[in-house]
Amino acid sequence: xxxxxxxxxxxxxxxxxxxxxxxxxxxxxxxxxxxxxxxxxxxxxxxxxxxxxxxxxxxxxxxxxxxxxxxxxxxxxxxxxxxxxxxxxxxxxxxxxxxxxxxxxxxxxxxxxxxxxxxxxxxxxxxxxxxxxxxxxxxxxxxxxxxxxxxxxxxxxxxxxxxxxxxxxxxxxxxxxxxxxxxxxxxxxxxxxxxxxxxxxxxxxxxxxxxxxxxxxxxxxxxxxxxxxxxxxxxxxxxxxxxxxxxxxxxxxxxxxxxxxxxxxxxxxxxxxxxxxxxxxxxxxxxxxxxx
Amino acid sequence: xxxxxxxxxxxxxxxxxxxxxxxxxxxxxxxxxxxxxxxxxxxxxxxxxxxxxxxxxxxxxxxxxxxxxxxxxxxxxxxxxxxxxxxxxxxxx
Numbered sequence: 001x002x003x004x005x006x007x008x009x010x011x012x013x014x015x016x017x018x019x020x021x022x023x024x025x026x027x028x029x030x031x032x033x034x035x036x037x038x039x040x041x042x043x044x045x046x047x048x049x050x051x052x053x054x055x056x057x058x059x060x061x062x063x064x065x066x067x068x069x070x071x072x073x074x075x076x077x078x079x080x081x082x083x084x085x086x087x088x089x090x091x092x093x094x095x096x097x098x099x100x101x102x103x104x105x106x107x108x109x110x111x112x113x114x115x116x117x118x119x120x121x122x123x124x125x126x127x128x129x130x131x132x133x134x135x136x137x138x139x140x141x142x143x144x145x146x147x148x149x150x151x152x153x154x155x156x157x158x159x160x161x162x163x164x165x166x167x168x169x170x171x172x173x174x175x176x177x178x179x180x181x182x183x184x185x186x187x188x189x190x191x192x193x194x195x196x197x198x199x200x201x202x203x204x205x206x207x208x209x210x211x212x213x214x215x216x217x218x219x220x221x222x223x224x225x226x227x228x229x230x231x232x233x234x235x236x237x238x239x240x241x242x243x244x245x246x247x248x249x250x251x252x253x254x255x256x257x258x259x260x261x262x263x264x265x266x267x268x269x270x271x272x273x274x275x276x277x278x279x280x281x282x283x284x285x286x287x288x289x290x291x292x
Numbered sequence: 293x294x295x296x297x298x299x300x301x302x303x304x305x306x307x308x309x310x311x312x313x314x315x316x317x318x319x320x321x322x323x324x325x326x327x328x329x330x331x332x333x334x335x336x337x338x339x340x341x342x343x344x345x346x347x348x349x350x351x352x353x354x355x356x357x358x359x360x361x362x363x364x365x366x367x368x369x370x371x372x373x374x375x376x377x378x379x380x381x382x383x384x385x
Contacts, residue, residue, distance in 0.1 A: 077304040084359075085300045088312040093357055110304045111327050111359045129325050129357060 012041040054079035094128040240277035248285030299379030328360035
């Protein structure tokens with residue numbers, strides 16, 4: 001006679017080495033690693049064995065895995081419910097997921113919206129009070145509709161470096177363009193710093209009529225891309241694919257951007273593969289990348 | 293009545309809904325965000341029920357996030373009431 005199995009969902013105490021190690025081992029068995037910046041993890045266990053797990057760090061849900069023989073039993077929904085509830089209690093009501101394309105449907109069934117899905121490689125989904133459509137609406141609000149096809153210019157700047165040294169150059173290029181859009185790469189680790197930079201740039205360009213500045217948020221070449229399901233070359237390829245798709249599919253068409261200047265060292269810390277692939281993909285979207 | 297702290301009820305299970313409540317400072321009013329797999333057909337209904345329950349419990353300032361997976365009216369009411377009571381402190385989490 002079978003005893004009913006006792007499955008419990010539990011928060012992992014990441015400060016305890018043995019617990020962290022146990023989780024890391026479980027993840028290793030399914031080809032995932034444990035990102036050191038993980039803030040919170042839950043597991044579904046029976047007795048001493050982990051059956052499934054999910055974690056998050058910042059807005060990103062990651063390290064989601066269900067044991068093969070435990071699929072189709074509603075464990076994913078239990079995990080994600082717990083993760084979203086914990087995120088909400090920490091004031092985060094926008095959740096992001098990067099996952100392999102074949103897993104996108106599971107998250108969609110839970111209410112996540114697909115932002116981009118580059119089949120078969122990677123899908124980027126989101127849930128909550130913010131969305132890519134809200135972001136593009138925000139961008140759209142700054143432009144006046146017109147029938148003319150435009151060739152606008154975008155500038156990518158980091159939130160850490162001094163902007164003033166670049167203002168002259170940006171102003172000059174903007175004069176040769178209909179509209180210029182400055183995007184500040186969002187630093188997930190210090191959103192306050194990003195906001196400050198946006199405000200500072202806003203001040204600095206207020207005398208120039210055709211320049212706008214935006215926080216890039218999670219959508220415009222963000223700084224954070226999880227490392228838990230791919231490493232090295234593969235990771236930089238996936239990262240580049242997602243970033244290029246986001247820009248080419250949503251941002252550029254909304255603002256009719258045809259040129260993108262990478263200002264200062266925004267991309268310097270990113271792998272060379274990343275740089276190469278982003279450029280190639282954007283060419284397909286008819287966007288020219290230029291360095292400063 | 294005032295929500296003393298963030299609270300929650302429900303789950304992402306099929307036919308259930310997840311209710312997440314966050315207190316807001318006085319004057320901020322009632323902010324409701326609903327995501328549903330049947331939003332087109334029932335979005336308005338869920339919104340109506342939510343407002344009804346909040347008003348009946350006399351709450352003026354609150355942020356509500358709902359992820360619905362096809363729940364019936366009675367389930368929606370029950371989860372909302374539970375989440376509110378938890379947020380007020382009437383029910384043990």
